[in-house]
Amino acid sequence: xxxxxGSSMTGAALPVFAHGSWKNATIERxxxxxxxxxxxxxxxxREIYGEGDTATVFFKVVEGxxxxxxxxxxxxxxxxxxxxxxxxxxxxxxxxxxxxxxAVCNCRLTSHRRRGLEELAATDLALSQQxxxxxxxxxxxxxxxxxxxxxxxxxxxxxxxxxxxARHAGGCQTIILAMTRQDIADYLGLTIETVSRTLSQLERxxxxxxxxxxxxxxxxxxxxxxxxx
Amino acid sequence: xxxxxGSSMTGAALPVFAHGSWKNATIERxxxxxxxxxxxxxxxxREIYGEGDTATVFFKVVEGxxxxxxxxxxxxxxxxxxxxxxxxxxxxxxxxxxxxxxAVCNCRLTSHRRRGLEELAATDLALSQQxxxxxxxxxxxxxxxxxxxxxxxxxxxxxxxxxxxARHAGGCQTIILAMTRQDIADYLGLTIETVSRTLSQLERxxxxxxxxxxxxxxxxxxxxxxxxx
DNA sequence: CGCCGAGTTGACCATGTTCAAGGTGGGTGG
DNA sequence: CCACCCACCTTGAACATGGTCAACTCGGCG
Numbered sequence: 420x421x422x423x424x425g426s427s428m429t430g431a432a433l434p435v436f437a438h439g440s441w442k443n444a445t446i447e448r449x450x451x452x453x454x455x456x457x458x459x460x461x462x463x464x465r466e467i468y469g470e471g472d473t474a475t476v477f478f479k480v481v482e483g484x485x486x487x488x489x490x491x492x493x494x495x496x497x498x499x500x501x502x503x504x505x506x507x508x509x510x511x512x513x514x515x516x517x518x519x520x521x522a523v524c525n526c527r528l529t530s531h532r533r534r535g536l537e538e539l540a541a542t543d544l545a546l547s548q549q550x551x552x553x554x555x556x557x558x559x560x561x562x563x564x565x566x567x568x569x570x571x572x573x574x575x576x577x578x579x580x581x582x583x584x585a586r587h588a589g590g591c592q593t594i595i596l597a598m599t600r601q602d603i604a605d606y607l608g609l610t611i612e613t614v615s616r617t618l619s620q621l622e623r624x625x626x627x628x629x630x631x632x633x634x635x636x637x638x639x640x641x642x643x644x645x646x647x648x
Numbered sequence: 649x650x651x652x653x654g655s656s657m658t659g660a661a662l663p664v665f666a667h668g669s670w671k672n673a674t675i676e677r678x679x680x681x682x683x684x685x686x687x688x689x690x691x692x693x694r695e696i697y698g699e700g701d702t703a704t705v706f707f708k709v710v711e712g713x714x715x716x717x718x719x720x721x722x723x724x725x726x727x728x729x730x731x732x733x734x735x736x737x738x739x740x741x742x743x744x745x746x747x748x749x750x751a752v753c754n755c756r757l758t759s760h761r762r763r764g765l766e767e768l769a770a771t772d773l774a775l776s777q778q779x780x781x782x783x784x785x786x787x788x789x790x791x792x793x794x795x796x797x798x799x800x801x802x803x804x805x806x807x808x809x810x811x812x813x814a815r816h817a818g819g820c821q822t823i824i825l826a827m828t829r830q831d832i833a834d835y836l837g838l839t840i841e842t843v844s845r846t847l848s849q850l851e852r853x854x855x856x857x858x859x860x861x862x863x864x865x866x867x868x869x870x871x872x873x874x875x876x877x
Numbered sequence: 878c879g880c881c882g883a884g885t886t887g888a889c890c891a892t893g894t895t896c897a898a899g900g901t902g903g904g905t906g907g
Numbered sequence: 908c909c910a911c912c913c914a915c916c917t918t919g920a921a922c923a924t925g926g927t928c929a930a931c932t933c934g935g936c937g
Contacts, residue, residue, distance in 0.1 A: 561790030569837030608798030
């Protein structure tokens with residue numbers, strides 16, 4: 420029985436522990452089911468867990484898209500990240516989830532008991548290192564997001580989002596958005612109207628094409644990259 | 649010889665590995681100097697390292713304040729965090745520093761060779777777990793910062809900054825700012841003028857008092873907390 | 878005393894938000 | 908099959924928040 424802790428953790432060239440061959444480490448488990456993923460499904464917009472819930476399990480996306488977000492008391496929402504197939508989310512240092520997680524579309528996930536994994540990690544150095552890498556990449560992602568939110572204009576934000584999502588979509592020219600305009604807005608720290616207007620403007624400028632609302636064709640990738648600033 | 653990886657990592661009640669007593673773990677080292685901190689000093693506004701530099705060492709603040717930040721090509725700057733005594737910064741998963749680090753004021757740091765630490769971590773489970781905790785807390789901080797930058801107004805941002813910094817200042821009523829208005833602005837994703845205006849407004853509202861520019865007396869902490877929204 | 882960098886303040890402006898109206902498309906029920 | 912509905916999206920106009928530009932103040936230091 421084996422568990423692979425996610426392509427998101429091994430994709431980039433990030434040699435953490437230079438001496439070891441931790442890369443693509445696959446965690447072998449002989450028999451016990453403590454860390455075996457249970458397959459679970461969530462329908463669109465279903466809450467997977469809420470901020471403050473006790474974090475007994477974490478998840479890996481098999482299929483679909485998940486958003487992790489925080490809410491302010493008045494309902495304002497900030498989406499921290501969209502998680503796609505292979506991504507791990509909901510792994511916490513503390514006892515509670517620090518964010519909420521919701522299914523952007525119908526999703527298949529595997530859930531993993533945290534306790535079991537931790538016990539395993541305590542004896543398995545490679546796994547420990549993998550968890551570390553997961554955390555470091557999460558930090559890097561959040562820091563990049565801060566730069567996006569703090570210092571970029573609406574066009575720059577939208578362009579950055581499209582470029583980022585194009586990678587998710589496998590470098591294809593036409594990207595299919597799993598999320599609504601509201602999701603995009605809450606990810607970029609904008610309103611739904613500004614996102615819509617900005618996309619329309621980009622289409623008028625012949626940088627993109629929007630056949631249907633959820634389908635965006637990137638006509639001028641170079642322009643998009645320079646718009647990111 | 650021993651190294652303590654920072655109060656910032658052991659301060660909060662964050663039981664990562666529930667079975668172990670990792671808390672306040674002190675890394676013992678017998679003899680070799682690979683991970684022993686060298687004491688280093690940096691004058692105000694000196695660069696400690698730049699984004700893209702090879703990350704051979706990381707640092708722990710002994711005295712003073714350090715900012716870590718990113719720059720856009722046109723000079724816009726986003727400060728990711730201010731690091732105070734006890735905080736570790738500059739520990740990277742990859743080969744390069746992902747942010748720049750600069751001394752906000754005259755600083756004393758200890759620098760630690762990364763390679764040495766990694767070799768040690770490969771054999772030392774407690775240290776491995778501590779590094780993991782460092783990364784997880786860094787991720788949590790960056791995520792909170794994203795919420796601040798994306799979904800809050802100028803007053804809310806400034807109020808949040810003051811409350812946060814009050815903790816750094818040991819819960820004292822009067823806080824001494826090590827950083828300039830420009831630093832605060834770049835941390836909050838605002839301009840220097842907006843920060844200044846917002847502080848003035850808070851003073852007019854009798855929430856704070858500003859005896860000198862770098863000294864802020866928090867008169868109404870409850871009001872500040874509610875302004876954070 | 879005068880300079881200089883940091884901070885403050887004001888007037889104007891631009892970007893993005895708010896509020897409101899209309900469009901579009903997929904699904905359901907007659 | 909078509910009509911209707913509803914959620915999602917787009918567009919417009921007025922508005923507000925924060926940015927820009929510029930003048931001025933303050934305090935430290937030669």
